[in-house]
Amino acid sequence: MPFVESPIWLNSSGNKNAKVLHPWDVPYYTAQSRQAKFLMKPTAYSPYLSLGCCMDGLNEIFNSLYGVSLEVDNLLGYIYCDFFERPEKPNQDCHFTIQGGRMLPDGSYQIPVVVLMLSLPTHQWTGPPLLTPSMVDNLFHEMGHAMHSMLARTRFQHVTGTRCATDLAEVPSILMEYFACDPRVVSVFARHYQTGESMPYQMAQSLWQSRYHFAASEMQLQVFYAMLDQKYHGKHPLGKSTTEILAETQDQHYGLPHVANTAWQLRFGHLVGYGAKYYSYLMSRAVAAWTWQQVFKDNPFSRSAGEKYRRQLLSHGGSVPARDLVSNFLQKDVTPMNLAGSLISDIDSANVDALPQA
Numbered sequence: 001m002p003f004v005e006s007p008i009w010l011n012s013s014g015n016k017n018a019k020v021l022h023p024w025d026v027p028y029y030t031a032q033s034r035q036a037k038f039l040m041k042p043t044a045y046s047p048y049l050s051l052g053c054c055m056d057g058l059n060e061i062f063n064s065l066y067g068v069s070l071e072v073d074n075l076l077g078y079i080y081c082d083f084f085e086r087p088e089k090p091n092q093d094c095h096f097t098i099q100g101g102r103m104l105p106d107g108s109y110q111i112p113v114v115v116l117m118l119s120l121p122t123h124q125w126t127g128p129p130l131l132t133p134s135m136v137d138n139l140f141h142e143m144g145h146a147m148h149s150m151l152a153r154t155r156f157q158h159v160t161g162t163r164c165a166t167d168l169a170e171v172p173s174i175l176m177e178y179f180a181c182d183p184r185v186v187s188v189f190a191r192h193y194q195t196g197e198s199m200p201y202q203m204a205q206s207l208w209q210s211r212y213h214f215a216a217s218e219m220q221l222q223v224f225y226a227m228l229d230q231k232y233h234g235k236h237p238l239g240k241s242t243t244e245i246l247a248e249t250q251d252q253h254y255g256l257p258h259v260a261n262t263a264w265q266l267r268f269g270h271l272v273g274y275g276a277k278y279y280s281y282l283m284s285r286a287v288a289a290w291t292w293q294q295v296f297k298d299n300p301f302s303r304s305a306g307e308k309y310r311r312q313l314l315s316h317g318g319s320v321p322a323r324d325l326v327s328n329f330l331q332k333d334v335t336p337m338n339l340a341g342s343l344i345s346d347i348d349s350a351n352v353d354a355l356p357q358a
Contacts, residue, residue: 023256026217034213038206042132045207048190048199049136050128051083051120057189058143061179065306066151077101077112077150084129085119093118093138095145095173100157112161114149116142128193133207136180144176145169151310152317164318166277168325170284171291172314178292178300181211185300215347217255219282224254226279228265233276242266283339287326290342294330 021029035041059070068076080098085091094117101112118138123129131139149161162169179185183204190199228249232238238245246265247258265271270278295305312329323334332338 021256023259026256030214034210037213038210040203040206042134045133045190045199045203046130047192047194048203049131049133050191050193051131051139052128053189053191053193054131054136054139057185058140060188061185061301062147064301064303066147066310067303067307068150075111077114079146079150080113080115082115082117083120084122086122089119090117091119093142095142095149095162097149097161097163100160100163101149101152101154102157102160103155109153110157112149112152114146114161116146118142130193133181133210137177140176140180141173144173147176148172148314148317151314153315154317154319156319159318161317165322166274166280167283168287168318168322170281171287174285174288175291175296178288178296181208182300183208212347212349219343219347220254222282222285224250225268225270226282227253229271229274229276229278232265232271282343285346286339286342287334289346290330290338293342293345 055070062068062070070079082089095114096117097112097114099110099113102110104110118135120129120131120135145162152161154160157163183201186204186207187198187201190204191197192199228246231245231249232242240248242265243263246263247260250256250258274280291309295309296302299305309329313325316325326334
């Protein structure tokens with residue numbers, strides 16, 4: 001439901017003059033609503049989310065699912081972790097490959113070498129680095145890319161790991177975001193950096209629920225971005241200015257009105273880097289949600305599920321068509337209805353009855 005048709009929370013929040021939301025209102029009011037509903041700020045979780053605890057959590061997940069550890073013996077590959085911001089370092093979270101894995105002429109395997117780069121605040125030496133939930137999401141997301149590179153076993157390095165169809169490339173990383181906030185997983189690794197006490201399970205459940213707060217409106221925003229991208233990279237000449245197309249598309253596919261005399265599309269870098277492919281974010285999210293619901297939802301530490309995921313999807317990189325990989329792995333055809341269904345089911349996970357139980 002569009003924001004402009006849902007002024008109830010605005011009025012109940014004490015803003016008696018509010019009638020219509022504008023784009024610049026969304027971050028403020030969503031943050032206010034999230035804090036009011038869950039009675040805590042994101043930083044309240046931070047004492048339980050030190051970087052060391054989060055790395056231990058990743059190690060526990062990978063050991064449970066794949067039987068591998070973040071160690072230096074029996075190498076699968078190298079992951080260089082460049083976590084903290086510094087002068088002249090690009091301000092972005094990303095994973096990139098230095099050396100791809102491939103089969104060598106002598107039958108051995110060239111191990112992959114990748115970099116996991118984050119922009120965490122400069123560490124203060126009075127204690128361990130403490131992360132917010134969004135930082136944990138980013139860490140788990142990028143580590144999902146890194147493990148895709150580590151666990152792929154392809155003949156050629158130009159199709160190893162994340163070197164696959166864009167529709168599939170974000171699936172392993174988005175899937176890891178589910179592990180990052182599942183209460184059963186969080187309760188294993190989230191410990192107070194001073195007392196060592198585990199995060200209270202009710203607090204971990206609030207973290208899960210907060211992930212889905214305004215999930216439908218965020219999904220609608222992504223649909224709008226994808227539609228705009230398709231129109232810009234569709235039939236040419238466009239016939240109208242890019243700003244006119246933006247205004248029409250926003251009015252048609254999003255609940256907030258376009259602001260006259262603005263042209264934010266000129267600063268939206270994804271229209272270049274992901275030209276005509278921005279929809280892949282939604283595609284990958286749908287497949288990741290589908291995978292979580294069908295494979296990992298009942299038991300996020302299942303070794304059999306992890307091995308199936310590793311052998312049938314991660315190991316192939318881009319050497320097998322993405323549609324075939326997904327349909328063979330999930331035993332269902334990749335259709336618009338199935339993809340849309342997984343996204344709708346994912347949004348419905350905000351319901352209390354759908355909360356993962358200990």
